[in-house]
Amino acid sequence: MHTNHWKSRLKKSLNKFKDVLTGKTLITNRLKFHALNSSVASVHVLLLVIFAVFQIMPLFYFNIFSVLTYAVCFWLMWGEREHYLAIYFITYIEVILHSFAATICLGWQFGFAQYIIAIIPVGFYICYTLDIKRKKFTIATLSAIFSAVAFLSCKFLSFFGEPLVEIDNIALELSLYVFNSLCAFVFLIIFSLVFVFEMKLSSSQLKHQNAILDKLASTDPLTGLYNRRSMDIFLNQAVESASSFALIMCDIDNFKSVNDTYGHDFGDVVLKGIARITVEQVKGQGYVCRWGGEEILILINNASEESSFRIAEKIRRNVANRVFELNDKWIHCSLTLGIALYDGKEPIEDTITRADYNLYCGKRNGKNAVVL
Numbered sequence: 001m002h003t004n005h006w007k008s009r010l011k012k013s014l015n016k017f018k019d020v021l022t023g024k025t026l027i028t029n030r031l032k033f034h035a036l037n038s039s040v041a042s043v044h045v046l047l048l049v050i051f052a053v054f055q056i057m058p059l060f061y062f063n064i065f066s067v068l069t070y071a072v073c074f075w076l077m078w079g080e081r082e083h084y085l086a087i088y089f090i091t092y093i094e095v096i097l098h099s100f101a102a103t104i105c106l107g108w109q110f111g112f113a114q115y116i117i118a119i120i121p122v123g124f125y126i127c128y129t130l131d132i133k134r135k136k137f138t139i140a141t142l143s144a145i146f147s148a149v150a151f152l153s154c155k156f157l158s159f160f161g162e163p164l165v166e167i168d169n170i171a172l173e174l175s176l177y178v179f180n181s182l183c184a185f186v187f188l189i190i191f192s193l194v195f196v197f198e199m200k201l202s203s204s205q206l207k208h209q210n211a212i213l214d215k216l217a218s219t220d221p222l223t224g225l226y227n228r229r230s231m232d233i234f235l236n237q238a239v240e241s242a243s244s245f246a247l248i249m250c251d252i253d254n255f256k257s258v259n260d261t262y263g264h265d266f267g268d269v270v271l272k273g274i275a276r277i278t279v280e281q282v283k284g285q286g287y288v289c290r291w292g293g294e295e296i297l298i299l300i301n302n303a304s305e306e307s308s309f310r311i312a313e314k315i316r317r318n319v320a321n322r323v324f325e326l327n328d329k330w331i332h333c334s335l336t337l338g339i340a341l342y343d344g345k346e347p348i349e350d351t352i353t354r355a356d357y358n359l360y361c362g363k364r365n366g367k368n369a370v371v372l
Contacts, residue, residue: 037087248300273324316337
């Protein structure tokens with residue numbers, strides 16, 4: 001039972017990691033701070049061992065304090081706790097203090113001051129992703145300025161002062177310098193790359209969300225057809241291009257009776273089915289919109305009387321031959337269509353009126369017809 005629990009958690013974690021890599025989701029704040037605290041705490045554990053082995057007791061005790069500090073940070077993320085800003089400040093102050101203390105204690109040549117520089121992009125990345133509104137840039141900038149002051153102070157004190165602990169071990173000095181350089185470089189590169197990656201991912205998701213919003217604003221939510229607002233744009237573009245085009249006004253025959261007899265859910269099925277048929281027949285030749293209620297308006301580009309009539313007749317015939325079904329109920333429906341060609345002179349509203357009048361004539365003369 002216990003093994004299954006850990007397998008489930010591991011699988012969940014791997015799926016989250018996969019979603020991040022494939023761009024399906026952003027890196028969560030919890031994951032960011034777990035990664036930050038785990039990496040910095042690991043460095044302190046290694047330093048704790050090194051200082052213990054070489055009997056550098058002031059820094060040994062300081063690293064005990066550092067490890068306990070990150071234990072507190074993990075506690076601040078335990079369960080539902082999300083004290084991320086507090087964790088950032090604790091981490092930032094600890095790194096500055098430890099780098100400062102190690103430089104003063106051992107000297108500049110051991111490379112501890114490099115962590116002060118490495119924490120700057122981390123600060124910008126963390127602050128940018130936290131939900132602290134306008135203060136995020138101010139906090140990150142002030143942190144960067146403070147880091148620069150701390151770095152220069154370390155350089156100044158180490159240049160004019162002697163180390164508190166004399167280490168006469170070139171191998172240890174070189175090893176610690178390489179170790180600190182590598183750690184600082186890795187922190188710097190990884191968090192910089194992650195920051196760039198997440199900014200690109202955020203931009204991509206924002207574009208995707210904007211595309212969804214544009215689609216919602218331009219289409220009818222039930223049928224997926226363009227809405228009246230979009231058709232107005234297409235009509236204006238067609239008029240401005242001075243090209244010949246036709247308008248086909250469609251209306252579902254006896255649609256009120258369908259709603260009253262079978263219910264509005266069935267009426268929606270009919271509307272969506274007829275919308276699909278219309279789009280299939282018009283595809284690549286123009287635009288289809290839900291003009292209102294059960295009315296559909298079609299714009300056919302570069303159309304003649306023959307081509308527009310042929311398209312309208314295909315639509316009428318396909319609708320008449322279609323069986324609409326829902327919950328073991330089925331019916332046949334029909335469509336009446338009125339066609340009007342734009343003559344390039346009249347206002348577009350008059351062309352719509354002529355298409356609507358031809359539709360009315362078809363309704364009056366028996367429905368299920370195309371009138372030109």
